[in-house]
Amino acid sequence: MESSLKLLQDQLVALLPRLRRFARSLTHHAADADDLVQLALERALQRIDQWRAGTRLDSWMFGIIHHAWIDEIRARRRRDRVLAPEEAGEHIADAASEAPIQRLSLEAAFAQLPEEQRVAVSLVLVEGLAYKEAAAVLEVPIGTVTSRIARGRATLSALLGGAEGAL
Amino acid sequence: MTISDEQLMAYADGELEGAEFVTQRALLEAALQADPALAQRVAQHRLLRAQLGSLHAGALEEPVPERLLAAARAQPSATVTDLNAVRAAKAAAQRPARRVPIWSALAASVLIAAGVGYIAFLQRGGNPLVLKNGELLASAALDRALNQQLAGTVPAGGNVQMGVSFRARNGAYCRSFVLSQAQRAGLACHQDQSWHIKALAPTEAVATSADGYRLAASELPPTVRSKIEELIDGEPLDAAGEAQARHAQWR
Numbered sequence: 001m002e003s004s005l006k007l008l009q010d011q012l013v014a015l016l017p018r019l020r021r022f023a024r025s026l027t028h029h030a031a032d033a034d035d036l037v038q039l040a041l042e043r044a045l046q047r048i049d050q051w052r053a054g055t056r057l058d059s060w061m062f063g064i065i066h067h068a069w070i071d072e073i074r075a076r077r078r079r080d081r082v083l084a085p086e087e088a089g090e091h092i093a094d095a096a097s098e099a100p101i102q103r104l105s106l107e108a109a110f111a112q113l114p115e116e117q118r119v120a121v122s123l124v125l126v127e128g129l130a131y132k133e134a135a136a137v138l139e140v141p142i143g144t145v146t147s148r149i150a151r152g153r154a155t156l157s158a159l160l161g162g163a164e165g166a167l
Numbered sequence: 168m169t170i171s172d173e174q175l176m177a178y179a180d181g182e183l184e185g186a187e188f189v190t191q192r193a194l195l196e197a198a199l200q201a202d203p204a205l206a207q208r209v210a211q212h213r214l215l216r217a218q219l220g221s222l223h224a225g226a227l228e229e230p231v232p233e234r235l236l237a238a239a240r241a242q243p244s245a246t247v248t249d250l251n252a253v254r255a256a257k258a259a260a261q262r263p264a265r266r267v268p269i270w271s272a273l274a275a276s277v278l279i280a281a282g283v284g285y286i287a288f289l290q291r292g293g294n295p296l297v298l299k300n301g302e303l304l305a306s307a308a309l310d311r312a313l314n315q316q317l318a319g320t321v322p323a324g325g326n327v328q329m330g331v332s333f334r335a336r337n338g339a340y341c342r343s344f345v346l347s348q349a350q351r352a353g354l355a356c357h358q359d360q361s362w363h364i365k366a367l368a369p370t371e372a373v374a375t376s377a378d379g380y381r382l383a384a385s386e387l388p389p390t391v392r393s394k395i396e397e398l399i400d401g402e403p404l405d406a407a408g409e410a411q412a413r414h415a416q417w418r
Binding site: 012016017024038048106107126153 | 182220
């Protein structure tokens, strides 16, 4: 009992760099990302009994971080209702139609993706999860993950200006 | 067969590796051989995936903030179901948190936050700590005490008590000390003719104990204690060893 908790916490510590990276994909802000990771760690340890040995700890933590982030987004929306929620989506349309005039850096292009695509792309293409694993983290069907990744990829290729005919 | 971009993408992402995809994969690979445009799209998918691998790579290289290490090692707070779990949680919480191995300028700034200003405020006759090239060094009365004072002796008007002295693994002599007026305990190691402050923490019980000159390690603040445990090579010096080391000017 004691040693299994210790072992799990060792694994959590080893995962911290990747958890921070994933959180940055969500928040685009290093300090916000670390706050998110800290909250997720607290939540994970509160419900440590829900962790099933033999399943992927990284997936479990990604899921907790993602939930915490969704909570945060909702709280932010409540805070500033003035902002149009579709703002991010409009940005993408603009940027995509203006391509290939200006090539964006990878991180700038990534930041333009709509929330759902960004999370799916991050889990699969950055963190290396299989589609099935990402689907489990996001609690959506695998086909949904696949199409989010496909659309995310197409947008990124267009923004980066490197994919003739991919759209 | 018509091949969708999603199929090409799944293939590039290694999603068609399983035995159940043998037929689909064979068909797709045949199509790729026949059509360079398809192969080009797979290559683009792979390229983008490789590019994304470097996204926010800084997070993988930077040192993890101490607060996150502490959060990962924290005692699970809720839903404790039985006594075993309670003991497990307690034991886990009592283990020292993982230490950042590099003695860096960052650590020095933490030490400064731990009370340099406060100590300077309390101490007359010169600040006992100075910052030099990003490193915190003993100065004035503290430097003199580390050089001269033996454990168990405090000169008249002295504010510094010496604790344990020992040899570190790198061969340097280190000594723990208590600044009684400032209520701080610390650890200094002698290198390049200066005493480098390796740990500094507030202390209450130690400073107020009247006869605590040769401090047992257990009386020191945890951060100082764990620093000693990290650095010490073998056992602390006894009184004779301490006097000998002083005679050799801590070299």
